[in-house]
Amino acid sequence: MSAEFPSVRPRRLRSTPAMRRLVAETRLHPAELVLPAFVREGITEPRPITSMPGVVQHTRDTLRRAAVEAAEAGVGGLMLFGVPEVQDAVGSEGTNPEGILQRAIRDVVSEVGDQLVVMSDLCLDEYTDHGHCGVLAEDGSVDNDATLERYAEMAVVQADAGVHLVGPSGMMDGQVAVIRRALDAAGHRDTGILAYTAKYASAFFGPFREAVGSSLKGDRKTYQQDPANAREALRELEQDLAEGADLVMVKPAMAYLDILRQVADASPVPVSAYQVSGEYAMVEAAAANGWIDRERTIMETLTSIRRAGAEQILTYWAVEAAGLLR
Ligand code: PBG
Numbered sequence: 001m002s003a004e005f006p007s008v009r010p011r012r013l014r015s016t017p018a019m020r021r022l023v024a025e026t027r028l029h030p031a032e033l034v035l036p037a038f039v040r041e042g043i044t045e046p047r048p049i050t051s052m053p054g055v056v057q058h059t060r061d062t063l064r065r066a067a068v069e070a071a072e073a074g075v076g077g078l079m080l081f082g083v084p085e086v087q088d089a090v091g092s093e094g095t096n097p098e099g100i101l102q103r104a105i106r107d108v109v110s111e112v113g114d115q116l117v118v119m120s121d122l123c124l125d126e127y128t129d130h131g132h133c134g135v136l137a138e139d140g141s142v143d144n145d146a147t148l149e150r151y152a153e154m155a156v157v158q159a160d161a162g163v164h165l166v167g168p169s170g171m172m173d174g175q176v177a178v179i180r181r182a183l184d185a186a187g188h189r190d191t192g193i194l195a196y197t198a199k200y201a202s203a204f205f206g207p208f209r210e211a212v213g214s215s216l217k218g219d220r221k222t223y224q225q226d227p228a229n230a231r232e233a234l235r236e237l238e239q240d241l242a243e244g245a246d247l248v249m250v251k252p253a254m255a256y257l258d259i260l261r262q263v264a265d266a267s268p269v270p271v272s273a274y275q276v277s278g279e280y281a282m283v284e285a286a287a288a289n290g291w292i293d294r295e296r297t298i299m300e301t302l303t304s305i306r307r308a309g310a311e312q313i314l315t316y317w318a319v320e321a322a323g324l325l326r
Contacts, residue, residue, distance in 0.1 A: 026307040028299070030074035030322035034119070034272070034314040038211050039063045040083040041093075042101035048165060051207035052277055053284050055316050057083055060100075060107055067320075070116065073322040077117035079167060079314055080104055084127055090135050091127030095153040097160065101126075105161035119165040119194055120158045122179065124150060131209075131216025133170035133223065142223055147172050153184035159188035164247050167244070169196040171223040176243035194272065195245035198233035198259050200225045204252045204278030211277060233259045237266060243268045245269060247312070252276040257308040264309025271312035275301065280316045295324060 003152045013023050014170055040057035046058040058066060067078055082101025084093035093099040099211035101120060107119050109127035126149065126202065134147030147170065155166050166183075168175045176195050183191050209216060225232055233250070248262045248267055251274035264271045283301065298317050305313050315321065 003087070012124050014238045022108050026303055028306055028321070028325055030318075030325055031076040032224065032306075032312050033075050033302075033318040033322055034077040034079055034117075034312055035066075035070050035075055035318035036079040036080045036081065036274075036314055036316060037063060038083055039064055039100060039104040040213075041085045049207065049211045051281050052316065053281075053288065055211070055280070056080045057211065058203070060104060063104055064107050064111050067112045067116075070319050070322075070325055071112040073319045074326075075116060075318045075322050077119055077120045077165075078108060078112075080108065080163075081121045081212055081263065082126055087127055087129040089129060090150065091124035094124055094127040095150065096156050096159050099157070102157055102161040102314055106148065106159060106164045109162040109164075113162065113164070117164045118162070119167050120163045121168045122151060122154050122158060122165045122166045122168040124154075125131045125170075125214055126212045127217065129215060131214045132173060133220065142172075144172050144174070144223075148174055148178040151175055152178050155179040155182050155191075156188070157187045158192040159183055159186065161323065162209075163191065165194045166195060167194045167249075169199060169251075171196065171199050171225070173239075174243070176245050180244040192246035193241075194247045194249060195240040196251055196274075197236050197245065197248040198256070198263060200227050200252065200256060202227065202252050202255070202276070202278070204255065204276050207277035207281045215219060227255075230259055231264060234261060234266060237263055241269065249274055249314075250310070252279060253310070253313070254279050260305070260308040260310055264311075270311045271309055272312035272314060273305050273308075274314040275305060275316070277316070299324060 038057045046062045049055050084100050123133050132142050134142040137143040179185050201221045247270045249272040253273040253275040283297050286292045
């Protein structure tokens, strides 16, 4: 045999679909997918979100139906976002027991609460007229500790409505501890916290701002992390664990797979990743132009996020991907 022919041939394990299936290291399952969903107050028909083709702002009714569809598809959870009719400086609707998110939580929990995990976004940006994730101090900066008081109240009304996991996404210092204390004091010891642990000040959230009708001018760089930094993700992780996070999350996903890997290696609790609105929009836009194969791209992104260490993936494709996995 001539010396230039290899005796090591990795291609053997790639030779047939059966062989590739046998040796695949990463497998996706519908149960680890979480569908984010928007519910808007005061509408009678669902409204399309232009920058997220295929995603809508739901009415309470269509949200209920979408929840049933997700449960039937075997999806593991839902992450709910409320879009209120009225926004104000302190985000009052976020703590109104009859606010749109609280009503939607009750609807969805009674419909599918025994089949999947119901989660809610715990943040003020959907509710404030300035669009920031917290309340503002007199100088216009986001007031960390005044915001914590609002988050504590939000946690209790969301838990009163029956949510299983609250998802604090505002990146205020100390948010997990304050929420844990408030939940416990209100008797909600079994309500868990999915902490947005490493959340970056990202351009990939662009379409979400349309999805929730956010009026934000400016940016979130004084509270969300700098895309240049990895180390502070580990500091946030340490902090969230010490404060009682039940699950931790990295967000966005695709541009932060290195962060996901580092957090996954260091975390003793489950690690989730959020494939955000801009990631969705990019793939949909390219696919609509015929520039990429849509389904292959979706599954490749999800597999890569899983491979990087995420055990749960929040994705707007959750139901469709669950269907493709069957
Ligand atoms: C904050 C929140 C945001 C997202 C989830 N929770 C927006 C932000 O921080 O600017 C983004 C989700 C997405 O882009 O899909 N309430």
